[in-house]
Amino acid sequence: MKSYSPSSRKSNTIKMGWVLFLAGACLSAAAPLPAVEFGVKGGASLSFPFESTNAIHNIDIAKSLLGIQGGFFAQFPLGGLFFLQPEINYVMRGVRYYSAAQRSLEPVRFHYLEIPLLVNLSLKSKSISFFIGPYYGILLGSTAVDDQHDWTWEENRLKHSDFGLVAGGRWHCHSFFIELQYSLGLENVMFNANGADPYPPVHRHHGAALLIGYVF
Numbered sequence: 534m535k536s537y538s539p540s541s542r543k544s545n546t547i548k549m550g551w552v553l554f555l556a557g558a559c560l561s562a563a564a565p566l567p568a569v570e571f572g573v574k575g576g577a578s579l580s581f582p583f584e585s586t587n588a589i590h591n592i593d594i595a596k597s598l599l600g601i602q603g604g605f606f607a608q609f610p611l612g613g614l615f616f617l618q619p620e621i622n623y624v625m626r627g628v629r630y631y632s633a634a635q636r637s638l639e640p641v642r643f644h645y646l647e648i649p650l651l652v653n654l655s656l657k658s659k660s661i662s663f664f665i666g667p668y669y670g671i672l673l674g675s676t677a678v679d680d681q682h683d684w685t686w687e688e689n690r691l692k693h694s695d696f697g698l699v700a701g702g703r704w705h706c707h708s709f710f711i712e713l714q715y716s717l718g719l720e721n722v723m724f725n726a727n728g729a730d731p732y733p734p735v736h737r738h739h740g741a742a743l744l745i746g747y748v749f
Contacts, residue, residue, distance in 0.1 A: 568610055574712060574746030575603025581739045582628045583718070598640055600625030602742055608653065616653040618664060621646070626738045627676075641677065643691070643722070643738070645670040649699050663702045668716065670695035670738075695738060696720045703746075712744040 582595035604622030611617055627642040651666035672693045701714030718738035 572748040576744035578742040618651040665700040
């Protein structure tokens with residue numbers, strides 16, 4: 534696995550730039566259109582383990598972890614049944630790893646500010662809609678597995694950004710809705726500083742969320 538170098542930081546910066554550029558361009562184009570809607574949502578998330586484990590660190594067992602997420606969004610009509618939906622969300626991701634020191638499954642949590650840019654398709658009945666698009670995540674902080682493995686999860690061992698795809702659907706009831714979504718992380722959020730670890734860990738964020746929301 535490649536180490537976290539200036540080139541990888543540049544790659545992450547480029548990805549964030551593209552997401553923000555597309556969001557800005559689409560928002561500027563859609564701003565004059567009527568019927569722009571704003572909303573809030575929040576609920577529970579479930580993160581799934583997706584990594585290659587490192588036997589040297591004695592963290593071979595990984596299980597899913599419950600968390601929370603929520604945020605704000607806007608819907609800009611693109612014509613017909615399509616909407617552009619930028620969002621700003623707080624998302625808790627993570628996993629439960631086996632700690633040899635504690636002899637138990639211990640949670641490790643990752644806290645992100647995520648910026649999805651979604652395309653939303655509403656059915657003619659407007660009671661059901663579907664969405665898909667990329668997201669860019671900014672790491673706000675993290676927790677350790679235990680004292681013995683604290684170095685693995687320190688922020689300087691984690692990339693400060695994440696990138697992936699999110700898709701899902703909603704069931705609408707007047708101004709309220711229930712949302713089910715799935716996120717697929719495309720980045721290994723851990724890096725091998727200076728290539729020092731011959732068995733570097735790999736972790737990508739995969740998860741699902743069940744949310745409730747309100748459109749103003």
